[in-house]
Amino acid sequence: MPSVSDARLRAFVGYTMKRATNAVQADLAAALAPFDLRIATFSALVLIVENPGLSQSQLAEALAVERSNLVVIVDDLERRALILRNPVPGDRRTYALTATLAGRRLCDKALVAAEAHEERLMAGLSGKDRAAIISAMELIRRAGRGEGT
Amino acid sequence: MPSVSDARLRAFVGYTMKRATNAVQADLAAALAPFDLRIATFSALVLIVENPGLSQSQLAEALAVERSNLVVIVDDLERRALILRNPVPGDRRTYALTATLAGRRLCDKALVAAEAHEERLMAGLSGKDRAAIISAMELIRRAGRGEGT
DNA sequence: TATTGTTATACTCTATAACTATA
DNA sequence: TATAGTTATAGAGTATAACAATA
Numbered sequence: 426m427p428s429v430s431d432a433r434l435r436a437f438v439g440y441t442m443k444r445a446t447n448a449v450q451a452d453l454a455a456a457l458a459p460f461d462l463r464i465a466t467f468s469a470l471v472l473i474v475e476n477p478g479l480s481q482s483q484l485a486e487a488l489a490v491e492r493s494n495l496v497v498i499v500d501d502l503e504r505r506a507l508i509l510r511n512p513v514p515g516d517r518r519t520y521a522l523t524a525t526l527a528g529r530r531l532c533d534k535a536l537v538a539a540e541a542h543e544e545r546l547m548a549g550l551s552g553k554d555r556a557a558i559i560s561a562m563e564l565i566r567r568a569g570r571g572e573g574t
Numbered sequence: 575m576p577s578v579s580d581a582r583l584r585a586f587v588g589y590t591m592k593r594a595t596n597a598v599q600a601d602l603a604a605a606l607a608p609f610d611l612r613i614a615t616f617s618a619l620v621l622i623v624e625n626p627g628l629s630q631s632q633l634a635e636a637l638a639v640e641r642s643n644l645v646v647i648v649d650d651l652e653r654r655a656l657i658l659r660n661p662v663p664g665d666r667r668t669y670a671l672t673a674t675l676a677g678r679r680l681c682d683k684a685l686v687a688a689e690a691h692e693e694r695l696m697a698g699l700s701g702k703d704r705a706a707i708i709s710a711m712e713l714i715r716r717a718g719r720g721e722g723t
Numbered sequence: 724t725a726t727t728g729t730t731a732t733a734c735t736c737t738a739t740a741a742c743t744a745t746a
Numbered sequence: 747t748a749t750a751g752t753t754a755t756a757g758a759g760t761a762t763a764a765c766a767a768t769a
Contacts, residue, residue, distance in 0.1 A: 446592055
């Protein structure tokens, strides 16, 4: 069978980025599954641990998801007692999100698994290569239609 | 307001790849919208133009989408008379997909727009940088759980 | 008036199972 | 029995509008 050529699509950086990102996301999802964490839930937990007291709006902006879509994620973390929605004295509209001890512990374990996943996928790249990719990705992201900075 | 840090997530190459890919996909979708082409439809059209006579199964494999999800894409291209489902003498189960003249013309115009989009987003990167990113992306993709080669 | 969190809704993308007609 | 195309369906992810409580 004559094999199919995708040479014209492969010439687009975005095409290869999409495919590689799919592979990375699938691998990360598998790495987090033992902790019953999906990628979005994991990302939210990491940010809450790193930024204790932030609000859902701040978290949504940092994760680049809509506030409305964040609700179920925070619900899940709270139901599992990994985080708390703390009342904020002086503004009763908002919650200050903090991780519980169990949340911080699960976060640490999941980060170890995520780092192992990262190391597995990036094994062929030097630290310098990886840093170059990260800065190139941030440059590309900022070139897109969207916010500044 | 103390701004939120995502330093721990940004250290993951996959995190920056995901965000950059989102920006690229959104920009490409906007670039293709004037042609009434979504990214998947555009990709299918390019592959059919490049590989005349290929089957839907081959196309699905090349695009890494399920055969079932490809049907509506091919339906759309056929309904717009951009491609043809040609009968294959000797095997009545399969179709040989070919682009019409209108399909090839639209493909050419859309490719020009896609190249302009690419140039806009990658403006900060040299040709050498872009080639390095492409090979790094392919290396990462192959390191993921999945097929060989 | 504006903002926070929330609900409901819808649209895309993706994945699976099962069917038909052919081989 | 295996394969190509198809249908139906369900699950994620994402986007918008509207609402109640509060500022």
